[in-house]
Amino acid sequence: MSFMKDFEHLQIQMKDIVSATNNFDPAKVIGRGGFGKVYKGELSLPEGPIMVAFKQLDRRFGQGNIEFWKEIMTLSKYKHENLITLMHYCIDGNEMILVYEYASRGSLDRYLSDANSVTWTQRLRICDGAARGLHFLHDPMETQQRVLHRDIKSANILLDENWTAKLSDFGLSKVGPANQEHTYLISNAIGTLGYCDPLYSELGFLSKESDVYSFGVVLFVVLCGRLCFEYTNGELSNIFVSKWRRCYEQKRLDEIILVGLKEQMDQGSLNSFSAIAYQCVKRTREERPTMAKIVKELEFSLEQQENLDNLAKKVDLDELIRIVDLALPPVSYGARNQLLVFLLEGLFVEDGETWISINMKGEVSKVLSATKCFYGDKLETKNTGPPPMSDTTINTRSRFAQYLWNVYSNRFRVEVNTQFLSPHVTYTIYIVFQHCGHFSAPCYIPFLYKLEEELHYSTSCIAYESHKTWVMTKLYRFTNYHDQRNLNIEFLPPEQIPFNDMLAFQGIEIRPTRNDEDAYEKHKGKIKIHLNLERNLSQDFGYFIK
Structure with a gap:
């Protein structure tokens, strides 16, 4: 394959990988996916040792040479703060291994159910970063190619030590012409159940709005603190997206928001976040927003939340508690931000x-x-x-x-x-x-x-x-x-x-x-x-x- 010469500078030797992973020690495994196992290890480079992640291709899961090279070609060409960085690759006989920057906090899906380990403000920053990464793929500035990811989900959003979101796993991505209002491709539907655009699943009709739908599901997943599907006895028994849509339409979001998260929220932040999430998962593609609009709305939601967080740093909490404790009728509150929300709205004392x-x-x-x-x-x-x-x-x-x-x-x-x-x-x-x-x-x-x-x-x-x-x-x-x-x-x-x-x-x-x-x-x-x-x-x- 002549195109391989363009990427020879990224290739490293198998012996370096064996040394870094202690010969693929099971104790070094940090994840598994449709591509295969992912190992953590310290790679020795001329400029010094660096912690990286090694993704080892396992053909039994259905992926192979095409997905391997697609990952290399995409990530070597598209570089952005919110895309995982491909550092090297290795081909040794039947072994094919990709080497990435190490995202020390793992994938977003690990943190969904804990409102304290990842606060509402952190969740907004993560979503904003992931949206920026996907916006870059959909609207590249210096290329004639638009990348459609096809597998946006919480498990494919990695987090570094600073909680910066990194889109990953481009093995299923498709490339189409950019600088056009619409990019349509006919393709066999591939993706993850629950996250996949229903129109893509039913008709095989792929567009950038398919990624937008999947991203909207991620936003609801972050809001609700759970995956969008449920298994019973090893079989898929429920997909929650339709329920989440209904709850938004019927103004019943409180029923699905993760317990402990609502108390942290500025109401305006929740309103703008939930509104854009709902627009993303509309059945009609023409009603779905662009990634540019999604980024704008998420930034607005984050700004409102940060205003509330900044206010929390300024106030005398003891004095505010004294005021709220006199409220008629009495009010109960959990988080500090919830107390501030009560007072921003005003109350009788x-x-x-x-x-x-x-x-x-x-x-x-x-x-x-x-x-x-x-x-x-x-x-x-x-x-x-x-x-x-x-x-x-x-x-x-x-x-x-x-x-x-x-x-x-x-x-x-x-x-x-x-x-x-x-x-x-x-x-x-x-x-x-x-x-x-x-x-x-x-x-x-x-x-x-x-x-x-x-x-x-x-x-x-x-x-x-x-x-x-x-x-x-x-x-x-x-x-x-x-x-x-x-x-x-x-x-x-x-x-x-x-x-x-x-x-x-x-x-x-x-x-x-x-x-x-x-x-x-x-x-x-x-x-x-x-x-x-x-x-x-x-x-x-x-x-x-x-």
Whole structure:
């Protein structure tokens, strides 16, 4: 075979392999597959000894010269961080041996069922690496050949000491023309049951989307922590891919996710990961994504998860536990990340009239129900929900069970404490409300207000959209240097109340200042006022607002 000359520089002597494997000592075996046994050994090279893996061809398993040379030709031509590196080969009589870089952690399928040995973040990085390797094979940049792997599965994704994913086992691969939107080959279906594209199995019609289907099965395998098939009494009894598809469609993923893995996940990370996995295993090939899109979605999923992991390193865990332990109703959590997810989404604490959440910097935000902190002689309480027929101009759905109504009619005050707020963080205090009638954000709320210790009232600022249909306006800013601080704010209604103008008050919100300092500019371009962040600004701009 004349083409063999192109690879002569990779050939080594059998005596070197015998020495490295201690004459193929069974104790050196690290794996078995359709090609044969795989041995571990230290190969002595001119540049120094190196640990490698030796794959010994065993023709009894159905593979032979074609698969052997296909592996050499593919891996010598296509080199990528996420493809296993072929280092050497040896032919000695009937013996045919391939020599690879040593992936010290073995294959991915060994770790599927343990959520602690390989965390969700590690699984995302492994999947992202494997996707990059397959994307490289499907869309080569400097060649006119596209490689279709044909046997993508968890057992063929190897892991080095840094948990870097390496696609392996190219003996069954096919080569077709690249730089085309579609590559179709007619071939006898070969692959692993459960992972193999059903259309390829049924029709022998091979395309790059066949690899995409197999990769989608790998993604579900990683999510569910188990292989995609099950044997009973030595016979294949079940393939789970159809069930996994149904669970996604019916929003029942919690039933199949590996126990212990869900508690580690950012919800956004899970959503993007499961969505792309589902698209991969669609029955219709045209609905399956390209590997480029898969890489993009996996990177996005990983980014969201790493944001949560980075947050976990910043926060005071003991303080967050103290907050969550006050939740109503009580919540249970396992992993640290699960506790963070609860707080990122927000929860009620104490008497159910305080809402606590954190941002991605670990800074605590706090919302106090109006019924908890508003005081006055004529304050009316109403339940959250659809308003009475006479009040249909106000949508009063709130996160709290009750709100206060029509407080224009008298002087009232608000008592705010800073319990739970993060130290050394600058906060802004807002009042959250709704106008009745024709008002909409941005709008002006004609109140005068002052801190208890102040001599003069300030004019309230323009309000802008808040949670759902509520609007909010800034009152004060302060830096939280103490464990707890009590603020009393007095409100004075205007001398003349607009006809039929009533308000519903949800409460007081205290949030880190950095999150909203550009809110005026962002409000649909309607308001562009640059404000000094360190002062009570309504005094400066009150005349302008009027």
